[in-house]
Amino acid sequence: MNTLLSQAFDPETFRKEGYQLVDLLTNYLQDCRAGATMPVLPPSTPDEMLAFWENDLKQGDFNLQQFYQTLILQSNHIHHPNYMGHQVVPPAPLSALTELLEALLNNGMAIYEMGPASTAIEKVVLRWLSEHIGFPDEAEGILTSGGSAGNLTGLLAARQAMCGFNVWDEGNNGDHPFALMVSEEAHYSVSRAARIMGWGEKGVVKVPVNENMQLDASKLEETLLNATANGLQVIAIVGNACSTSTGTYDPLDKMADFAQKHGLWFHVDGAHGGAAAMTAKYAHLTRGMDRADSVVIDFHKMMLAPALTTAVLFRNGKHSYATFAQKAEYLLGDGKQKPWYDSAARALECTKKMLGVKVYAMIKLYGDDLFRDYIINAYDLGQSFAELIDAQPDFELAVKPDGNIVCFRYCPENHNGDLNVLNAAIRNKSLKDARFYIVQTMVNGKVYLRVSLMNPFTTMTELNALITAIREDFA
Ligand SMILES: Cc1ncc(COP(=O)(O)O)c(C=O)c1O
Structure with missing residues (x-):
């Protein structure tokens, strides 16, 4: 060598x-x-920082520990x-240490044999979280790289489940101007997901908020009526648990009632605050989340893990298998068989990090x-x-x-x-x-x-x- x-x-x-x-x-x-x-x-502007590193790359000698030290100072x-x-x-330091192990093992998941232990651990971690948020036994999910990817994954499943035809294969068509309803305070990744799905700006129907920036449940019926009158086919409603800007929670219980009444998919963006369901003291904020069809929770927000690790949970686990239907003969065969252990069939990523391992280590060591x-x-x-x-x-x-x-x-x-x-x-x-x-x-x-x-x-x-x-x- x-x-x-x-x-x-x-x-x-x-x-x-x-x-x-x-x-x-x-x-x-x-x-x-x-x-x-x-x-x-560090007080440096972006341009100053860029100049520093451009110049640094040109310097001849390199001391690794000095580099680490400088990087720390400039972060x-x-x-x-x-x-x-x-x-x-x-991040809890233990989770950073575990991530070092993950980086070196570099078991890229996608299919079981490329991450045997981490594939099983991912499922264990998802089950653990699912129980904590009050989902039933048949719930399933997937870990993905961040809340934005998580919201997209949940909403893709919503589209596939609710649109009445195989939109994954046939694509959107003009006969079905799909839309979702969400408060004005939602994280931008929700409207980005709608746009990625080809629904455009009109595909995001904004529900007004109250003085606490929470979705105003009294405006739901009227908003849906107007959207339908405007020719939109609303198939989902998204709740904030909590909103990014002000951190207040939408009335999830009322939204769950509304979704049930109108046969809509209920997705909860609990990227920041969904984990409060684990606590006796603040679980009331998430009441109704257990009735959602899909929930997103970030471990790198309120669960002490380094960025990025996000759980996307489906109350009815079968929906986790409907999100993506791609064929990839070399990896996933004809796409028809979707065993739980080949994560690429159900995740946005092909190769992905061993996302559940650091969470598992924290659960085991600290409880x-x-x-x-x-x-x-x-x-x-x-x-x-x-x-x-x-x-x-x-x-x-x-x-x-x-x-x-x-x-x-x-x-x-x-x-x-x-x-x-x-x-x-x-x-x-x-x-x-x-x-x-x-x-x-x-x-x-x-x-x-x-x-x-x-x-x-x-x-x-x-x-x-x-x-x-x-x-x-x-x-
Ligand atoms: C409510 C909410 N949803 C989604 C996201 C996006 O999450 P990520 O940054 O992990 O992609 C954020 C990020 O702040 C958020 O606050």
């Missing part, structure tokens, strides 16, 4: 570099935990207690309570932060939050300028000085600051410090 190849595959080099990397990451986790003095993300620190931005979880404790802690913190904001005369909430996503804005009494401009400036400053990572959103045409409290090491101390920092900089 040539020297480069033998070097690249040398087990002893792997051992040495591996130990050093684990040491580096251990120190990193400790630094993150200590928080305060370390910026939460967003999700484990930092002042990380309060988007809905990405700080179900790890997930419950994490969710309850994060949702409780969201409630406490909302109470804190509510008690401040110069801050206001966008809506009362259901969980760990809180939208608020600074509105000092003496401010005569535009509050949208002020709050956008606060968000921009937070990016530049990198003390807190927060994001912004629009609610009813107004700019709000938005935090997703994903880090179990974020406490009211950091949230009080955020309020103080905003006042100091912008009062």
